[in-house]
Each structure stands twice: as structure tokens, then as C-alpha cells.
Amino acid sequence: MTFATQNPRIYLSPPHMGDDERQLLLAAFDSNWISTVGPHVDAFEREMADLCSVNYAAGLASGTAALHLSLLLLGVQSGDEVFCSDLTFAATANAITYVGAHPVFIDSNASTWNMDPDLLEEALKDSAARNKLPKAVIVVDLYGQCADYQRIVPICEKYGVPLIEDAAEALGATYRGNAAGTFGVMSVLSFNGNKIITTSGGGMLLSNNKAYVDLAKKLATQAREPVAHYEHTMVGYNYRLSNLLAAVGRGQLRNLADRVNARRATFEEYQKALGNEPGVAFMPEIEGGRSTRWLTCLTVNPSLFGASREQIRLHLETSNIEARAVWKPMHLQPVYKHCRMVGGSVSEYLFEFGLCLPSGSNLTPDDKARVIRAFLSTPRSRS
Numbered sequence: 001m002t003f004a005t006q007n008p009r010i011y012l013s014p015p016h017m018g019d020d021e022r023q024l025l026l027a028a029f030d031s032n033w034i035s036t037v038g039p040h041v042d043a044f045e046r047e048m049a050d051l052c053s054v055n056y057a058a059g060l061a062s063g064t065a066a067l068h069l070s071l072l073l074l075g076v077q078s079g080d081e082v083f084c085s086d087l088t089f090a091a092t093a094n095a096i097t098y099v100g101a102h103p104v105f106i107d108s109n110a111s112t113w114n115m116d117p118d119l120l121e122e123a124l125k126d127s128a129a130r131n132k133l134p135k136a137v138i139v140v141d142l143y144g145q146c147a148d149y150q151r152i153v154p155i156c157e158k159y160g161v162p163l164i165e166d167a168a169e170a171l172g173a174t175y176r177g178n179a180a181g182t183f184g185v186m187s188v189l190s191f192n193g194n195k196i197i198t199t200s201g202g203g204m205l206l207s208n209n210k211a212y213v214d215l216a217k218k219l220a221t222q223a224r225e226p227v228a229h230y231e232h233t234m235v236g237y238n239y240r241l242s243n244l245l246a247a248v249g250r251g252q253l254r255n256l257a258d259r260v261n262a263r264r265a266t267f268e269e270y271q272k273a274l275g276n277e278p279g280v281a282f283m284p285e286i287e288g289g290r291s292t293r294w295l296t297c298l299t300v301n302p303s304l305f306g307a308s309r310e311q312i313r314l315h316l317e318t319s320n321i322e323a324r325a326v327w328k329p330m331h332l333q334p335v336y337k338h339c340r341m342v343g344g345s346v347s348e349y350l351f352e353f354g355l356c357l358p359s360g361s362n363l364t365p366d367d368k369a370r371v372i373r374a375f376l377s378t379p380r381s382r383s
């Protein structure tokens with residue numbers, strides 16, 4: 001018997017497919033609507049807009065494409081500044097670079113792990129005094145949790161700077177009664193393979209502003225003018241979502257509530273089993289918010305626990321379990337180290353001590369028990 005069959009790998013956040021999406025995909029295939037036009041794209045956009053209570057949605061090839069288009073729609077240009085969460089996946093910052101703008105990274109606060117509203121306000125005040133306000137602020141909803149929009153939205157409004165919500169990790173979360181994806185002038189979702197629902201690859205741009213979403217769809221189809229021949233007055237992109245993938249997305253969406261509940265239950269199980277260990281602290285949930293717990297994240301103080309997050313990660317690996325460090329902050333990335341940074345100590349702390357545990361909605365009770373056992377059996381040195 002091989003190692004793999006005895007001890008199958010537990011992944012961080014694998015796709016979770018069901019019969020609904022299989023049936024819808026096969027029906028889409030049989031209908032011959034194979035490409036980026038078709039009834040499933042329209043229906044997926046409508047269903048997603050309804051779920052999030054926004055008026056309009058554009059299905060796109062990726063969350064990164066949605067971020068890129070959102071900046072183009074706001075007219076962000078070469079040399080402009082865009083404020084951006086420091087603790088995020090590189091896609092958020094990369095989109096700013098695509099339009100030639102300069103990201104300015106804003107640190108997290110310890111109570112949400114998301115953008116610190118105090119630092120944002122300070123940075124905007126400073127920019128206003130220098131007469132160089134950013135063209136946009138991109139706020140990330142980290143690991144399934146909405147940022148502190150009760151404070152962030154009025155701060156952005158006060159300075160007249162549009163807010164883009166990067167909700168790629170947070171579909172299904174709520175904050176003070178509103179869904180993730182509703183807090184920006186535009187919001188971005190991702191259906192990448194590791195996200196809470198997946199289309200294999202895909203994304204969406206959400207907005208209550210019809211003009212933004214109409215223009216996003218046009219830019220995403222090579223900016224074709226609505227005439228019989230091929231006519232172009234702008235540079236466009238090939239960014240539309242395939243009808244086949246939209247069919248998968250519709251099937252996934254039907255089960256979103258179950259997926260969220262499964263991930264939240266996993267978080268609670270881990271917290272119950274590991275939360276009383278010395279030096280272990282779980283990612284807090286924002287007051288008034290309901291996180292999806294896309295990934296269960298925690299920090300480990302090595303002098304209290306007796307092992308570092310990296311030692312735990314490597315020990316889990318010996319049991320064929322995939323765990324990951326929390327995102328490495330953008331200001332520490334070689335490609336972005338020249339960029340302006342506001343704060344930085346919180347995101348550095350979260351990267352140094354933070355660990356993400358396997359959190360897929362298809363984890364079995366045995367899988368979770370294995371993760372907990374492996375975590376607790378990490379060799380520790382006690383002082």
C-alpha cells in the first residue's frame with residue numbers, strides 16, 4: 001500500500017463540486033453555447049446580483065480582470081496613486097500596476113486583520129494636504145471577513161475618493177446586514193479554484209451603477225461597438241466569462257449557504273480544539289459581521305506555544321497536510337518594496353506568526369481530526 005492511499009493529502013482549500021454543477025455544465029455543453037455568450041452567463045450575473053442585493057453584475061474571466069477593469073472605469077492612469085490593503089494576495093496590487101498607477105499600502109488593524117480605518121484617514125488627510133489624493137482606495141475583505149466599512153465608507157466619501165471592494169475571498173459574508181460585494185462603488189468577486197465557490201477560474205464585477213457594468217462588459221469583449229461590422233473606439237480586453245464556466249458557477253451558487261456554514265463549523269472545531277493552547281489566537285470576527293471563515297487563520301506565539309508557525313506548518317506537511325503562512329504583506333514583496341507604506345507592524349506580525357489551516361467545505365470529520373492531531377503533536381520546546 002502506498003503512503004498516499006493510507007494518508008491522502010489534505011489540501012488548504014480544494015474545489016467542492018456537486019451534482020448540480022455537473023448537470024448544468026453538461027446541459028450547457030449540449031446546448032452548444034460553449035463560448036463567452038450564452039444564457040448561463042446572463043443568469044449567473046442576475047443570480048449573483050440578487051444574492052448580493054446589487055443592481056448589476058458583469059461575469060469576467062477572473063477576479064484580477066475585474067480589479068483591472070474597475071480601475072480603468074474610474075479613469076485611473078499612469079502616475080496616479082491608489083491606496084490598497086497591504087495584507088492581501090498580489091492580484092490586488094498587480095491590477096494597480098497594470099494601469100501604470102502607484103500602489104500605496106495601508107496596514108491592517110489587529111482587531112479585523114483588514115485595512116485600519118485610522119491609518120486610511122491619516123493617509124488621506126496627508127494626501128489632501130499635499131493636493132494629491134489617490135484616484136481610488138481598494139479595500140480587501142481578508143479571509144472571508146468584511147472590513148470595517150462603517151468607518152471606511154464615510155472616510156472615503158469625506159475625501160471624495162471612490163472605494164473598490166476586493167471581496168474575492170468573502171462571497172457569502174455579511175457586515176451590518178449587507179452582503180460582501182456591496183460596499184464599494186464597484187466590488188470584485190473571484191471564482192478561482194481555491195475560493196468559496198469556483199468556476200475553475202472566473203470573476204465578477206458588481207455595482208449599482210449601470211454605466212460602470214455596461215462599460216465593463218464592453219471593455220471585456222475587445223470594446224466592440226454595437227454595429228454589424230467590427231468597430232472600435234477604445235482599447236479593449238478579452239476578459240469575458242465562458243458560458244460553460246458560468247453554468248458551473250450557477251450550480252455552486254445554489255449551495256453557497258451550505259459552503260459558508262461548513263467553513264464556519266470547521267473554524268469553530270479548530271478553535272475549540274486548539275484555542276486554549278498557550279500562545280494560539282484565532283482571527284477575530286468583526287463586530288456586526290459574519291465572516292465566511294474562507295480560511296481558518298490563527299497566530300502562534302512561539303515562546304508561549306513552544307513551536308513557531310513554520311515548525312507547525314512543516315510538521316503538518318509530514319502528515320501530508322497542506323497549511324500556509326498568512327499572506328506576505330505587499331510592502332515586503334521584492335516587486336513592491338519601493339512603494340509607499342502607511343504603518344506596517346500589524347501585517348508584518350500577522351505574516352510572521354500567522355498560519356492558515358485546511359478549510360475546504362468538503363473536509364471530513366476524520367480530516368479535521370487529523371489536522372488537529374498533527375497540530376498538537378508538533379514537537380515543542382518549553383522554557
Ligand SMILES: *Cc1c(COP(=O)(O)O)cnc(C)c1O
Binds near residue numbers: 062168201
Ligand atoms: C483570489 C484573489 C484575487 C484574484 O482573483 P482571481 O480570480 O484568481 O484572479 C484578488 N484578490 C484577492 C484578495 C484574492 O484572494
